[in-house]
Amino acid sequence: MYDYTDFDAAFVRERVAQFSAQVARRIDGSLTEEEFRPLRLMNGLYLQLHAYMLRIAVPYGTLNPRQMRQLAMIAETWDRGYGHFTTRQNIQFNWPKLPDVPKILSALADVGMHSIQTSGNTIRNVTADHFAGAAADEIEDPRPVAELLRQWSTDHPEFQFLPRKFKIAVTGSPNDRAVTRAHDIGLRMIRNDRGEPGFEVIVGGGLGRTPMIGPVIRDFLPKADLLPYCEAIVATYNMLGRRDNKFKARIKITVFENGLDKFRALVEERFQALRPQFGGADQALLAEIERAFAPPDYVQKPLAPYHAALTDPVFRAWADTNLSPHKNPDYAVVSISLKAHGETPGNASAAQMRLMADLAETYGHSELRVSHEQNIILPHVHRADLPALHAALKPAGLATANIGLISDIIACPGMDYCTLATARAIPVAQEIAQRFDALKLEHEIGPMKIKISGCINACGHHHVGHIGILGLDRAGVENYQITLGGDGTEDAVLGDKTGPGFAYDEVTDAVERIVRAYLEMRHDPSETFLATYRRLGPAPFKSALYQEADANAA
């Protein structure tokens, strides 16, 4: 596990001290809200509908047990006993009080965590494949590169006032689990003809009000050129990006309006100038970081307990959905579902956090990950330990066997918390999950990604959901628009809008009509929803969605 350097630790402490003084001055009236707002946002503190919200960075989604326990302590001491894991691999607390925030930040600093650059027009938390360092299909662990990017982007003087926020995602595997094509910069590790690892560089992807699948700006970037090339992209954007219109300020618009060729030419020019300036210092640092991300000391022991447990149908169902192939065949990557049917997607109680921390220590080489799909990952678990792990997760409500299924829904906080939201997202997710659980259809349906956003900013990634749901305010009433066929993988596609939206209490029925149409039309159970949709196109799904709705209305 990478430990922050003394330099990092001192920087975080200094920031806590500064912000503590700023909070004190806001409370005693020396600072107005206008003056204080940018300061609090620099430290991840938002004001939401009912309370403040503190967003804490979890760099590339990696946590150790001590950090997870500290989050539990914070949840219990200064919040409402739970935390919300987000689609950017961060954690948010929904109920902190302003005078307590310095204490929370200080407690975070004790375990090398902070809220720096979780808001504002800066380079945000760098996200990565949540199976990093473990996945069987991985070329290299992407986290050293993500850590290098984090160090480079943190407090980078040139990039503190970009035209708009800037998000980078990295995957070390050709199979993209980090939605790289929907990021300002996406980095997908591939090998060139000579077998050397490098990156396919994607620029100007993004969801939000103008969703775009990012085009490839460089087919193959040697690993050694990563930092100067990323700096060239951000510097070009910083000069060229629009500051006159907030809605046109993201890099996706800059690339779109200038054209990829022009943008690329400017980046390459800048890159040629920057590359010599790095002088290899970045590579020396990267080599040092890579040593800190060495794989764990894998153990060897008989697999008999695992094979014996497979006769238990409950364990078997969980193993079928919640385990992914590990590069060590005796090991598995375990996804702990934070999507128990009817619960809030991505939420974990303090008790659950502590249990996951304990289990990571006992069975998982002390590593935890936050996934952008709002689940927790134990990346390294020996298969012999899986039955004991499953048994320990079960009583805590953490053994739901639904990863990748219809109830494993991404939902943003929506209008239950967020000031930007135009409709609720959480209760829609809760009802859909409960419906399909009651119907006992979820395993028959198979792979299905439902993603729900409570406004067009698309924190819930609805555009890339197989079924995407977008909550809007239509004349003072919540209304939900459905998109179909979206995909967030390396073959990323934006979903197609189906047509008129649905009322809050019609959404679950609408989803059920789509799903039943799929079950009828698929060739056989091996043809997934997405494959069936791609084969047949939107028409039969739309007709199932609307004809029946019309029939009900008539």
Place this chain on the structure above:
Amino acid sequence: MSRKFTPKVVTANALLEGDVVYLTADNRWSRVHSEAELIEDEAIAELRLLDASARDSEVVGPYLAEARPGPNGPEPVHFREAFRARGPSNYPHGKQETQNV
């Protein structure tokens, strides 16, 4: 033609807790929607909002929200204001914990 003015309340979030508050007729910040002053006149509404904006050390982001008279005092009109007056729907947190809302 300008739109007909609809009744409003002045609402904001409390500086320390972030909780939703409403300006009362006697210039208190109440946590309860029904205690808000229902303002029927546009010019008065603008003035009351100015008053509220000057109280920067007590509240954050005051604005005028649509409301209508109810049996126990003003009620929210838009669903966003109804959620603000109640709390989130996934947990019984916020105002619904202590009030019968």
